[in-house]
Structures are given as C-alpha cells and as structure tokens.
Amino acid sequence: MTDEQKSVYLEIIDAVDNDKGGVFFVYGFGGTGKTFIYTTLSASVRSRGSIVLNVASSGIASLLLPGGRTAHSRFGIPINPDDFTVCNIEKGSNQAELIEEASLIIWDEAPMMSKHCFESMDRSFKDIIKGGGNKPFGGKVVVFGGDFRQVLPVIHGASRAEICMAALNASYLWNHCKVLKLTKNMRLLSKDLSPIEAKDIKEFSEWILAVGDGKIAQPNDGEVMIEIPKEFLITNADNPIEAISREVYGDPKLLKDETDPVFFQQRAILCPTNEDVGIVNDYMLDQLEG
Structure with missing residues (x-):
C-alpha cells in the first residue's frame, strides 16, 4: 500500500x-x-x-x-x-x-x-x-x-x-x-511502463482531472468548449464506422488471421447508444469469415 x-x-x-x-x-x-x-x-x-x-x-x-x-x-x-x-x-x-x-x-x-x-x-x-x-x-x-x-x-x-x-x-x-x-495515480507506479508511456498516462490523467474539476479554459461560468487533444482524434473519416474500427482493430483483412483472444479482450469501442453498438458490431462481424 x-x-x-x-x-x-x-x-x-x-x-x-x-x-x-x-x-x-x-x-x-x-x-x-x-x-x-x-x-x-x-x-x-x-x-x-x-x-x-x-x-x-x-x-x-x-x-x-x-x-x-x-x-x-x-x-x-x-x-x-x-x-x-x-x-x-x-x-x-x-x-x-x-x-x-x-x-x-x-x-x-x-x-x-x-x-x-x-x-x-x-x-x-x-x-x-x-x-x-x-x-x-x-x-x-x-x-x-x-x-x-x-x-x-x-x-x-x-x-x-x-x-x-x-x-x-x-x-x-x-x-x-x-x-x-x-x-x-497507481497506474503510474507500474514497473511494466516505459518512461514515455508513464508520461502519456500522466498527461492524459491530468487533462481528464482538469475537465472534471472545471479548470479548462478558466475563468468560466460552468460552460465551456472543451478541445479534445489532437492525438485522440480521427481526422480522415469518409466512413466513420470503418475509420474507428480500423483505428482500434487494425486492417479488417488481417482480422480473420487473428486467433489470440487477448487481442480482442484489450480492445473495445465505447458507444453512446445501443443503436450505435449494433451498427459497430454488425460492421465488425461482417469482416470475419463464417
């Protein structure tokens, strides 16, 4: 402890x-x-x-x-x-x-x-x-x-x-x-992290806390435009579902060769509604054989 x-x-x-x-x-x-x-x-x-x-x-x-x-x-x-x-x-x-x-x-x-x-x-x-x-x-x-x-x-x-x-x-x-x-933040104390990974996690954690504490773009009256850091954005997206799936799971053509369950356990796409969940799941399942 x-x-x-x-x-x-x-x-x-x-x-x-x-x-x-x-x-x-x-x-x-x-x-x-x-x-x-x-x-x-x-x-x-x-x-x-x-x-x-x-x-x-x-x-x-x-x-x-x-x-x-x-x-x-x-x-x-x-x-x-x-x-x-x-x-x-x-x-x-x-x-x-x-x-x-x-x-x-x-x-x-x-x-x-x-x-x-x-x-x-x-x-x-x-x-x-x-x-x-x-x-x-x-x-x-x-x-x-x-x-x-x-x-x-x-x-x-x-x-x-x-x-x-x-x-x-x-x-x-x-x-x-x-x-x-x-x-x-206990995640920063992990021995498996490289200095670069620890720095990224620390910066992201501090940004999330600043959003939660209302310290973004101060002074403000409780309402403010929050600018998402550029590294979290997908800017080239003719087909948004395909773009986010490719970003998270890689090239769909290579998915059929992926047999390690840990690969899928470590990845997920978070959706605001069940309707979006259905659309993403249907798209991903279409990429798999059988």
Whole structure:
C-alpha cells in the first residue's frame, strides 16, 4: 500500500475492531486504488471470521468486489425512493440478521445513486439493528466510495440543480461522513511502463482531472468548449464506422488471421447508444469469415 492507502485502511479497520461505527467516504479519481482498498478491507475482516457486505450501484461495478452484489439487490432498496420510503427488509428475517451481524458494509460508486437510496437504508437499519439508536445506519461501519466528477444520479428531465440536490453530498447523512482522500495515480507506479508511456498516462490523467474539476479554459461560468487533444482524434473519416474500427482493430483483412483472444479482450469501442453498438458490431462481424 501507499502511505495514503494505509492511512485509509487503518482508520476504517480501527472503527471495525473497536465497534465504533461511523460513515466514511473514500474519495479518489479512477486509478487511485479504491477497489484495492475495498478488497484488502474485505480480506482482512473476513479472515477473522467476520462478515463484510460488498455492494455497488451498478452490476458491472459489483463484479469487481469479492462477493459483490448491487445495493438494490442486497438491501431491497425501492426502485423510486423518496423522503419516506424504507428498504424491503422484514425485521427478524435472514436478510435482517445478516445485516445485523455484518461488521462492515462497503458501497462502491455511491455518487451514482440518489440520496433517497441512502436515507431509505438509514431508516431501515435504525429499525432492524438492536441498540442502533439514533446513530447513522444503526451504528454500522459503512464505507462509501467513488468520484463526484463521474456520473451523478440520472433523473429524467431534471435540471442541473435538481440533479446536484439529489446527490449523496446533499443528504443529511453527509454531515456524518468522514471523507478519506486518495490522490496518487497507481497506474503510474507500474514497473511494466516505459518512461514515455508513464508520461502519456500522466498527461492524459491530468487533462481528464482538469475537465472534471472545471479548470479548462478558466475563468468560466460552468460552460465551456472543451478541445479534445489532437492525438485522440480521427481526422480522415469518409466512413466513420470503418475509420474507428480500423483505428482500434487494425486492417479488417488481417482480422480473420487473428486467433489470440487477448487481442480482442484489450480492445473495445465505447458507444453512446445501443443503436450505435449494433451498427459497430454488425460492421465488425461482417469482416470475419463464417
């Protein structure tokens, strides 16, 4: 671990070991080792025979956590929560007993969810955990994680202000959250990187952070034209689908000779809509024989 990661780990483990309770938020941009912290915490607590519940806001993120589930699945959070909803957990049920026995709850990608999800969970935990009293989440140690620069709650037809007011840090629970920051990009510490590759990753990471922090073309009023660096642009594209496929996968004529599955695992084209996904996939499949 880095010194930062060790400090975060020790603070959370101390709260678990001494049964202090507490709500923590592990805040860091992509590549700072948040998932590594969750995995290490889970292994440490489980090695003592204690229970850790790992959840995430999305199914994909939950696959990165040991024994991960979506938060909705694990805690029975309502689909459309509001100021008065509670989780679908019956007092005295197996699910309620599991939550009561858990020593640590980790929730990754928390900023994606509406604050009402966390507040519904808080109300339910106070109800089902004996001796929880008025403590947040009934006195459980809860670790949230994520990056507020990334996707905030998706609310259909909402304004910017409404979306911000639905985020976790607009909830009354945020006053009880202790923010633990990770700032070192772990990808730059890899021994497999050449100095040139490390420099490229560092520059790209800093550019992404500047976009996320609103520091591009300052001073600005929150709206600004973002200039994409030239090395990320495909400028000659009579057929855009063919151009991006060639850029990512190389000459289509050579694809039929490619038998290494790792070649395809390391490449992907990200699309904004499922319709675009279908178009790209149809084009790529047409290049393959059979």
